[in-house]
Amino acid sequence: xxxxxxxxxxxxxxxxxxxxxxxxxxxxxxxxxxxxxxxxxxxxxxxxxxxxxxxxxxxxxxxxxxxxxxxxxxxxxxxxxxxxxxxxxxxxxxxxxxxxxxxxxxxxxxxxxxxxxxxxxxxxxxxxxxxxxxxxxxxxxxxxxxxxxxxxxxxxxxxxxxxxxxxxxxxxxxxxxxxxxxxxxxxxxxxxxxxxxxxxxxxxxxxxxxxxxxxxxxxxxxxxxxxxxxxxxxxxxxxxxxxxxxxxxxxxxxxxxxxxxxxxxxxxxxxxxxxxxxxxxxxxxxxxxxxxxxxxxxxxxxxxxxxxxxxxxxxxxx
Numbered sequence: 001x002x003x004x005x006x007x008x009x010x011x012x013x014x015x016x017x018x019x020x021x022x023x024x025x026x027x028x029x030x031x032x033x034x035x036x037x038x039x040x041x042x043x044x045x046x047x048x049x050x051x052x053x054x055x056x057x058x059x060x061x062x063x064x065x066x067x068x069x070x071x072x073x074x075x076x077x078x079x080x081x082x083x084x085x086x087x088x089x090x091x092x093x094x095x096x097x098x099x100x101x102x103x104x105x106x107x108x109x110x111x112x113x114x115x116x117x118x119x120x121x122x123x124x125x126x127x128x129x130x131x132x133x134x135x136x137x138x139x140x141x142x143x144x145x146x147x148x149x150x151x152x153x154x155x156x157x158x159x160x161x162x163x164x165x166x167x168x169x170x171x172x173x174x175x176x177x178x179x180x181x182x183x184x185x186x187x188x189x190x191x192x193x194x195x196x197x198x199x200x201x202x203x204x205x206x207x208x209x210x211x212x213x214x215x216x217x218x219x220x221x222x223x224x225x226x227x228x229x230x231x232x233x234x235x236x237x238x239x240x241x242x243x244x245x246x247x248x249x250x251x252x253x254x255x256x257x258x259x260x261x262x263x264x265x266x267x268x269x270x271x272x273x274x275x276x277x278x279x280x281x282x283x284x285x286x287x288x289x290x291x292x293x294x295x296x297x298x299x300x301x302x303x304x305x306x307x308x309x310x311x312x313x314x315x316x317x318x
Contacts, residue, residue, distance in 0.1 A: 003211050005257050005293045015296045017051040021074045023302050024123070028077040032114045033127035034084035036191050039284050040125070041080045043291045044298075045069070054078065066113075079121070081114040084131040086171040088112075092137055100201065102135040102150060107166035110174040119180040125252065125298070126171060127188040129227065130283055132160045140166070160223075165230045172238035176245060184305055185242075187235045188252040188294065190227040193283045194262035206282035208262040221259075228255045250301060254294050264290035 005012060031041040045054070054069035057077075065082030088109040093101035118124060136148040138158060146156035148163060168187075175181055195204030232251060239249040258264075265282045285291035 001288055003261075003263075003290070005290075005296075012293075012296055013300065015047050015292065015299060017048050020295075020299050020302070021048065021051060021071060021076060023299075023306055024076045025074045026076070027122040028079070028120060029123045029125070030079045030081055030114075030118065030121040031125045031127075032081045032083055032086070032118070033125075033188075034082070034129065034131055036129060036284060037125065037127045037188070038080045038082070039287075039291055040127075040188065040294050041078065043285075043287055044078070044295050046287055047292060047295055077121075079117075081117060083111045083114045084128060086111055086114075086126070086128050086167045100134055102137060104137045104139060105163055105167070106139045107163060108140050108170055110170050115174050115178070118175070118183070119178055121183050123184050123186070123302070124175075125186045125188050127191075128164070128167060129190050130193060132164045132167075132227075136163060138163055159226075161226045161230050164227060165234060168231060168234040169237075172234060172249065175249075176238065176241055176247065181247070184248040184250065185238075186250045186252045186298065186301065187231055189231050189255045190224065191254060191283075191285075192221075192224050192259050194265060195280070195282045196262075200279060200282065204282065205280040206262050206265045206267050210263055212260050212262055214260065224255065224259065248305070250305075252294070252297055252301065254297065257293060258285075258290060261285075261290040 031037045048054075048071070052071055052073055054071045056067070057070045058067045060066070066080070068077060068079040070077050085103075085105055088106040088111055090104040090106075091097045091101065092104045095101065132148070134148075135150050137144060137150055137155075138146050138148065144155065146158040146162070148158055148160055150157070172185075175183075175185055193200070194206045194208075196206060196208075198204035235249055235251050242249045262282075264285050265280075266284060266286055267280045267282060
């Protein structure tokens with residue numbers, strides 16, 4: 001809580017809840033992705049609570065994966081849509097779903113759970129990450145084309161970045177082709193985990209109490225750089241195509257910022273009273289904490305979008 005990101009050669013304004021709500025007056029914002037995406041949405045809920053509390057208008061109050069809040073004073077709707085792979089996925093483990101069970105991914109078929117709802121939103125923050133490191137069976141055009149960590153004979157083992165690229169490509173293609181989608185899309189980049197002295201399932205933890213220097217944790221860490229660059233390339237391609245269709249695709253770059261914050265995770269404190277305290281949480285972020293910076297970035301980008309839209313209106317009326 002005592003550390004704050006300082007960009008090179010400029011100042012990042014503190015989050016202004018009133019300004020955020022005024023910018024989104026009469027608008028709607030959805031976070032699409034996994035629990036880290038929901039983590040950002042929860043951060044935003046807390047930041048906005050200094051001004052006003054929303055009404056829960058979720059279709060199913062007990063479903064924490066698909067939540068909606070309404071800020072009546074601003075006619076603003078905030079939502080989270082659960083989709084950890086962005087594409088269609090099914091459990092494939094005969095023993096049932098677990099934290100490391102194998103999944104079927106259909107890389108050219110979007111997850112309709114979010115796609116069917118997305119035209120209702122003016123702004124969309126889309127993200128995905130750690131789920132792509134679990135065992136996966138990969139399908140395209142209805143055919144098994146390979147896997148990731150499946151350990152099956154006669155099945156090509158593909159790196160996680162293959163499925164990651166295809167998932168974002170399918171998600172962006174869907175947004176580009178949806179007739180009624182007019183929103184601005186922000187791709188929030190890969191959020192690094194900080195397990196040390198083991199992985200998440202074999203004793204790894206995150207006990208540091210201070211941020212790291214750039215020399216301690218560099219972006220050259222191979223898997224982080226690959227995940228980040230994969231997203232950036234797909235966003236750039238979507239932005240190019242989007243310009244032809246009047247759609248905006250922006251990059252909300254949080255990767256390097258968060259690489260320096262191994263101190264910002266719950267570690268063994270991020271559990272419910274009856275949770276498994278033997279597994280450390282070095283993926284999600286404490287609230288309040290470093291993740292609040294993401295919404296400072298988002299507010300800054302929304303201000304730029306508002307100024308750009310105002311400039312376009314002036315050009316049309318000139």
